[in-house]
Amino acid sequence: MKRRDFITKAGLASVGGATAVAAASSFPKPALAQERIEMVIVSTWGRDFPGLGTNAQLMAKRLGDVSDGRIQVEYFAAGERVGAFDSFDEVASGNAQAYHAADYYWKGKHPAWAYFTSVPFGLTASEMGAWIHHMGGQELWDELAGEYGLKCLPAGNTGVQMGGWFNKEINSADDLKGLKMRIPGLGGDVMAKLGASPVSLPGGQIYENLVSGAIEATEWVGPWNDYAMKFYEATKYYYFPGMHEPGG
Structure with missing residues (x-):
């Protein structure tokens, strides 16, 4: 897709929070022509969610500040307007103008979305930045997102993630068989190959599901x-590092 054709279809937004975390937007043409732009942002993170959610909220505020109020932003955390995993469809349909999320959540729509968050044994934070900005990653992202009328931009990086929290000790691959683990993206596919049962949950629902x-x-x-999420209260073992997200 030509760059000029793409920007005609989708608007631009910038964020502060992960290349694991992405911002996507889609402004209708009439909104751009108006003196004031009204922008609805939806998110996969809960209200005041540590790090990811607070960054999304800060980004929404900054858009209004740096535009001297020309961009009027209304931000909705997960569950306030739509469910966390409904954010993509809310923007692609034009009901909202941007989402703040991790794009591997949309792997079911197209496997390529996973590569714009992180893949097992993949790129570190600095490598991801180099790929996106200097080695054609953004162009591939534009091509993928353009199929849905979106424009996506990186919004920070979590760095190397930990292996996870477990309610039983893991000494071999056999200990993973039948294990119900919250792990999205291609990392979840790897765990499934090892015999685990991967589950995809929004961050705000993880603790309650561990406790139950x-x-x-x-x-x-x-x-x-993880400390802010209090996973240490609900599990016994913490393993590191993780193979699933070396630079989310």
Whole structure:
């Protein structure tokens, strides 16, 4: 797709939060022609969610600030307007103008979405940045997102993520058989090959599912984020590093 044709279809937005975390937008033409732009942003993160959610909220505020109020932003955390995993369709349909998310959540729509968050044994944060900005990654992202009328931009990076929290000790691959683990993206596919049962859940639902026993393990980000999520209260073992997201 030619760049000029693409930008005609999709608007631009910038964010502060992960290349694991992406911002996507799709402005209708009439909105861009108006004196004031009204912009609805939806998110996969809960309200005041540590790190990822607070960055999304800060980004929404900054858009208004740097535009001197010309862009009027209304931000909705997960569940406030649509469910976390409904964010993509809300923007692609034109009901909202941007989402803040991790694009591997949309792997079911096209496997290529996973590559714009992280893949097992893939790129580190600096390598991901180099690929996106200097080695054709953004052009591939544009081609994929353009099929859905979107424009996606990187919004930071979580760095190397930990292996995860488990309710039982893992000493061999055999210990993974039948394990119900929250792990999205291609990392979940790897765990399935090892015999685990991967589950995809929004971040805000992980703790309650660990406590109830609906899942027996989870991956998230790293010590700072994980401490805020209080996973240490719900599980016994923490393993590191993770192979699934070396630069999300």
